[in-house]
Amino acid sequence: xxKLNLLGLALALGLGLAACDSKGPAISNSDHKQxxxxxxxxxxxxxxxxxxxxxxxxxxxxxxxxxxxxxxxYGAKANNxxxxxxxxxxxxxxxxxxxxxxxxxxxxxxxxxxxxxxxxYDTHISLVDGVTLRGESQxxxxxxxCFSESKNETDSTTVIAAVNVNNVAIKNLTVTSNTSDDVLPxxxxxxxxxxxxxxxxxxxxxxxGGVIADQEDQASNILIxxxxxxxxxRMGVRIAKAKEVVVKNSTFQxxxxxxxxxxxxxVNIQGYGYGFDCTDTFIDTCFNVVEDCHFVGPWLRHGAxxxxxxxxxxxxxxxFDDVLLDSIDMHGEDEYSNEIYNNQxxxxxxxxxxxxxxxxxxxxxxxxxxxxxxxxxTNGARGIDVILGTxxxxxxxxxxxNVDNGIRCSNANGTRIVDxxxxxxxxTAISVTYSYVYGNPNLGLPSNYKILSNLIKSCGRGIYxxxxxxxxxxxxxxxxxxxxxxxxxxxxxxxVIPNATDLTSPVEGQNVLPRENFFITQESKAKPAQYQKxxxxxxxxxxxxxxxxxxxxxxxxxxxxxxxxxxLSITAKAQEGTPTINIFSNTTYTDWTTDTLCWNDSKLxxxxxxxxxxxxEDPVKEFTTFTFPFAEYEFHTxxxxxxxxxxxxxxxxxxxxxxxxxxxxxxxxxYSKEQTANNFEQAFRLIFTN
Numbered sequence: 001x002x003k004l005n006l007l008g009l010a011l012a013l014g015l016g017l018a019a020c021d022s023k024g025p026a027i028s029n030s031d032h033k034q035x036x037x038x039x040x041x042x043x044x045x046x047x048x049x050x051x052x053x054x055x056x057x058x059x060x061x062x063x064x065x066x067x068x069x070x071x072x073x074y075g076a077k078a079n080n081x082x083x084x085x086x087x088x089x090x091x092x093x094x095x096x097x098x099x100x101x102x103x104x105x106x107x108x109x110x111x112x113x114x115x116x117x118x119x120x121y122d123t124h125i126s127l128v129d130g131v132t133l134r135g136e137s138q139x140x141x142x143x144x145x146c147f148s149e150s151k152n153e154t155d156s157t158t159v160i161a162a163v164n165v166n167n168v169a170i171k172n173l174t175v176t177s178n179t180s181d182d183v184l185p186x187x188x189x190x191x192x193x194x195x196x197x198x199x200x201x202x203x204x205x206x207x208x209g210g211v212i213a214d215q216e217d218q219a220s221n222i223l224i225x226x227x228x229x230x231x232x233x234r235m236g237v238r239i240a241k242a243k244e245v246v247v248k249n250s251t252f253q254x255x256x257x258x259x260x261x262x263x264x265x266x267v268n269i270q271g272y273g274y275g276f277d278c279t280d281t282f283i284d285t286c287f288n289v290v291e292d293c294h295f296v297g298p299w300l301r302h303g304a305x306x307x308x309x310x311x312x313x314x315x316x317x318x319x320f321d322d323v324l325l326d327s328i329d330m331h332g333e334d335e336y337s338n339e340i341y342n343n344q345x346x347x348x349x350x351x352x353x354x355x356x357x358x359x360x361x362x363x364x365x366x367x368x369x370x371x372x373x374x375x376x377x378t379n380g381a382r383g384i385d386v387i388l389g390t391x392x393x394x395x396x397x398x399x400x401x402n403v404d405n406g407i408r409c410s411n412a413n414g415t416r417i418v419d420x421x422x423x424x425x426x427x428t429a430i431s432v433t434y435s436y437v438y439g440n441p442n443l444g445l446p447s448n449y450k451i452l453s454n455l456i457k458s459c460g461r462g463i464y465x466x467x468x469x470x471x472x473x474x475x476x477x478x479x480x481x482x483x484x485x486x487x488x489x490x491x492x493x494x495x496v497i498p499n500a501t502d503l504t505s506p507v508e509g510q511n512v513l514p515r516e517n518f519f520i521t522q523e524s525k526a527k528p529a530q531y532q533k534x535x536x537x538x539x540x541x542x543x544x545x546x547x548x549x550x551x552x553x554x555x556x557x558x559x560x561x562x563x564x565x566x567x568l569s570i571t572a573k574a575q576e577g578t579p580t581i582n583i584f585s586n587t588t589y590t591d592w593t594t595d596t597l598c599w600n601d602s603k604l605x606x607x608x609x610x611x612x613x614x615x616x617e618d619p620v621k622e623f624t625t626f627t628f629p630f631a632e633y634e635f636h637t638x639x640x641x642x643x644x645x646x647x648x649x650x651x652x653x654x655x656x657x658x659x660x661x662x663x664x665x666x667x668x669x670x671y672s673k674e675q676t677a678n679n680f681e682q683a684f685r686l687i688f689t690n
């Protein structure tokens with residue numbers, strides 16, 4: 001992924017951060033010594049270390065040395081759903097000085113009004129420098145958000161905002177919203193987006209906003225301790241462009257949405273945004289810590305997440321239970337030199353306990369030198385994934401047991417897998433596989449791996465390699481209670497590098513996007529399948545709930561009348577194997593929209609499976625068939641010649657339906673036009689050439 005480094009821009013704006021001397025890291029921990037070659041150079045020592053490798057000294061949390069200001073003395077009223085506590089809390093906060101504590105006695109406090117914090121967030125409670133917000137008890141104080149549903153739908157709403165402030169604390173309270181448990185997503189395995197807008201976007205926001213003209217303006221030294229955050233849409237705690245934020249001894253649960261697009265995260269640590277690297281600027285995101293917290297599923301999509309070039313952050317000593325996808329997620333936006341250790345991760349239902357690299361949206365590789373060690377991962381789908389070009393990841397002394405697959409690496413050159421224990425893995429304990437690299441298939445060979453001194457017990461397969469490149473070291477691994485033939489399965493001698501395929505050769509011409517494109521699913525049969533950036537496709541007899549198929553509506557009047565060739569371009573991935581997408585056309589069912597399309601009301605499909613249904617009233621024709629040219633679970637863009645099929649359509653409006661008629665049970669995704677409307681290189685579209 002191409003990134004824009006903001007250092008030059010930051011310096012021009014007066015945002016530059018004084019650089020430390022660039023020296024080799026001072027490695028003192030014996031566990032670090034064997035990885036010393038990775039830790040040389042600027043910002044290469046993972047965890048709480050400075051640019052030059054010296055230990056970073058975290059600041060002392062704010063001390064409560066001043067007055068205790070009781071919100072009830074400024075008019076706050078507990079346990080009255082009709083009373084808005086916004087003004088009372090604001091008055092209490094406005095009258096607090098550095099060192100003071102705004103104190104909240106036990107009770108339920110409702111909030112309706114809000115103020116704008118910086119230029120981004122609308123909040124019920126806005127903190128000021130040097131002040132602690134403390135409740136009488138974590139369970140006894142409940143701050144209940146009552147933003148209007150329209151406000152929560154369209155704006156960045158948050159219950160508490162620590163924006164552009166320093167030296168503040170939030171302690172001993174629960175942040176929630178006026179949302180009933182009864183309306184949480186019905187299916188706890190769903191990753192569809194719900195429309196529960198009684199919940200705010202965020203619970204607590206610790207962030208820098210607007211133009212930062214001085215280092216002191218960056219949000220920093222913020223303590224969030226002993227809080228419960230629940231019933232939010234996107235993130236329980238959002239840490240953005242901030243440093244030295246510590247979240248500890250807190251609980252995250254009951255997100256109201258588990259869909260894509262940044263929904264359902266417990267704690268999120270992020271830099272500026274997609275495409276920008278803010279290292280060494282006043283909005284550098286580093287030295288943030290999440291520790292001793294409990295992330296409680298099933299209503300969390302991710303537990304703790306790091307993204308957008310955030311670096312040298314720490315996630316340690318936490319417990320994760322029943323999270324939907326990667327419980328700890330390095331989100332595939334170049335996050336680097338983070339340290340993840342001593343976490344207990346139980347039953348990650350679909351993803352990995354810890355994931356580095358992400359296939360969704362604009363994501364791809366995580367950055368270098370993320371240090372994953374001494375974690376325990378039990379039950380669920382997978383242990384640790386390292387994918388999509390993520391380099392130089394260190395997996396050290398982790399314990400993984402009773403999962404479907406243990407450690408899975410693909411396009412992860414430089415990975416170190418050392419001293420891990422993997423037990424009772426149904427599939428493969430450690431898997432290293434080839435990954436097709438666009439334009440240069442040779443680059444997909446696994447290179448510079450070190451797989452050393454791991455203990456593998458009672459697993460279906462031990463260490464599997466389908467291919468190997470340069471500097472691949474495999475030694476001193478131990479196996480117990482395993483068939484000797486399955487301890488090391490090395491198929492690299494017979495591996496043939498795939499040829500470049502014409503299907504991935506870019507085509508240029510006039511682009512025509514579909515008027516509408518969406519997917520139907522049995523997870524949401526009787527109502528529209530809520531907005532998703534990725535269109536989902538699966539046909540499975542054994543998992544009927546997850547049958548999905550894609551619809552796209554085109555209008556020939558938007559296309560040129562003169563052309564030589566017509567191509568259908570899709571950016572797609574398959575979770576496994578090389579499945580087939582069958583594409584059919586229809587000219588009678590053209591009155592549907594993205595807002596109305598759902599399983600029960602749409603046509604052209606069977607009742608129970610995501611397969612095409614051809615009737616006299618709504619006839620369908622085969623438009624084209626696409627088979628993934630190589631096994632890969634990352635997105636690639638394909639160009640399919642559909643000239644003759646397009647010419648044969650005898651109406652202006654026509655619907656394309658994408659199915660998997662082989663009923664492979666393989667999960668596939670296609671980028672929607674909404675996902676990529678400003679990037680025609682990936683948009684689902686027709687291309688007309690001359």
